[in-house]
Amino acid sequence: MGKRIVILGAGYAGVLTAKKLAKRLRKTEDVTITLIDKNSYHTMLTELHEVAAGRVDEASVRISLQRIFAGRRVELVTDTIRSVDYAGRQVKGDRAVYEYDYLVLATGSQPACFGIPGVEEYSWKLWSYQDAVRLKAHILDCFRRAVSESDPEEKKRLLTFYIAGAGFTGAEMAGELAEWVPILCEEFGLSRSEVEIVAFDLLDRVVPTFPSKLSDKAQRRMEKMGVRVMLKISLT
Numbered sequence: 001m002g003k004r005i006v007i008l009g010a011g012y013a014g015v016l017t018a019k020k021l022a023k024r025l026r027k028t029e030d031v032t033i034t035l036i037d038k039n040s041y042h043t044m045l046t047e048l049h050e051v052a053a054g055r056v057d058e059a060s061v062r063i064s065l066q067r068i069f070a071g072r073r074v075e076l077v078t079d080t081i082r083s084v085d086y087a088g089r090q091v092k093g094d095r096a097v098y099e100y101d102y103l104v105l106a107t108g109s110q111p112a113c114f115g116i117p118g119v120e121e122y123s124w125k126l127w128s129y130q131d132a133v134r135l136k137a138h139i140l141d142c143f144r145r146a147v148s149e150s151d152p153e154e155k156k157r158l159l160t161f162y163i164a165g166a167g168f169t170g171a172e173m174a175g176e177l178a179e180w181v182p183i184l185c186e187e188f189g190l191s192r193s194e195v196e197i198v199a200f201d202l203l204d205r206v207v208p209t210f211p212s213k214l215s216d217k218a219q220r221r222m223e224k225m226g227v228r229v230m231l232k233i234s235l236t
C-alpha cells in the first residue's frame with residue numbers, strides 16, 4: 001500500500017504544504033495527499049478586518065479549495081477533526097476516520113485574551129470568515145439601532161467600539177473602522193462626534209513588533225484618524 005499524507009487545516013500553511021507536496025510528488029504514484037478542513041474554502045485571514053469594516057465584499061476573502069487545487073493530485077475533504085490518535089495514526093472527524101502515514105498539523109491558532117476581564121466572554125472575535133461577517137453585521141446593527149434610540153446613554157453605548165489589543169490585527173481593525181465610520185455616519189445621518197473608537201492594550205505601545213519609532217508613528221496616525229489609544233491598561 002502507498003503512503004498516505006494527511007494535512008489538517010487549509011489555511012496558508014496547509015494550502016502551501018499541499019501544493020508543494022503535490023508538485024514534488026507528482027510523479028510518485030503510490031502517495032496520496034489528503035487535505036482536510038472544516039470549511040470547503042480557504043480563508044484569507046490576513047484580510048478579515050477589511051470584511052469586518054465593510055471595505056471589501058465577503059466573498060473576496062473566501063477561496064474555494066476545489067478551485068485552488070483544480071488539476072492537482074490532492075484529495076479534498078470537508079470535515080471537522082475532533083481528535084488525533086498518534087499511536088494508531090488516525091485522525092477522527094465528525095464524518096469519518098482518516099488513516100495516515102504522515103500527518104501535517106496546520107490548524108492555526110486562537111485569539112489570545114491575556115486574562116483581560118470580560119474580553120473572552122463579551123467580545124466579538126476576528127479570527128475566521130464567520131467572525132468577520134458577524135462583526136460587520138453587528139457594527140451595522142449598532143448604527144441602525146442608534147439612529148432610532150432616544151436614550152442618550154444607550155445611543156452612546158451603541159456607538160462606542162472598543163478594540164482589545166493594539167497589535168497588528170487590532171491596529172488594522174481600528175484603522176479600517178475609523179475609515180468606515182464617516183461613511184456609516186453619512187448613511188445613517190449621525191455625527192462623527194457621536195461615535196467613539198478606542199483601541200486598548202496591556203503594553204506601552206501599539207504594534208509592539210515594530211521598532212518603537214514606527215509604533216509611535218502608527219499611534220499618531222490612529223489618533224489622527226479619531227481612534228483613542230489606551231495603553232498600559234491595568235487588569236484590576
Ligand SMILES: Cc1cc2nc3c(=O)[nH]c(=O)nc-3n(C[C@H](O)[C@H](O)[C@H](O)COP(=O)(O)OP(=O)(O)OC[C@H]3O[C@@H](n4cnc5c(N)ncnc54)[C@H](O)[C@@H]3O)c2cc1C
Nearest residue numbers: 009010011012013014037038045046048049080081107108
Ligand atoms: C485579522 C487578521 C489579520 C492578520 N494580518 C496578518 C498580516 O498582515 N500578516 C501576517 O503575516 N499575518 C497576519 N495575520 C496572522 C495570519 O493570518 C496567521 O499567522 C496565519 O493565518 C496562520 O496560518 P495557518 O495556516 O497556520 O493557520 P490558519 O490560517 O488559521 O488556518 C487554519 C485552518 O485550519 C482549519 N481548522 C482548524 N481547526 C480545525 C479542525 N478541528 N478541523 C478541521 N479544520 C480545522 C481552519 O478552518 C483553517 O482553515 C492576521 C490574522 C488575522 C486574524
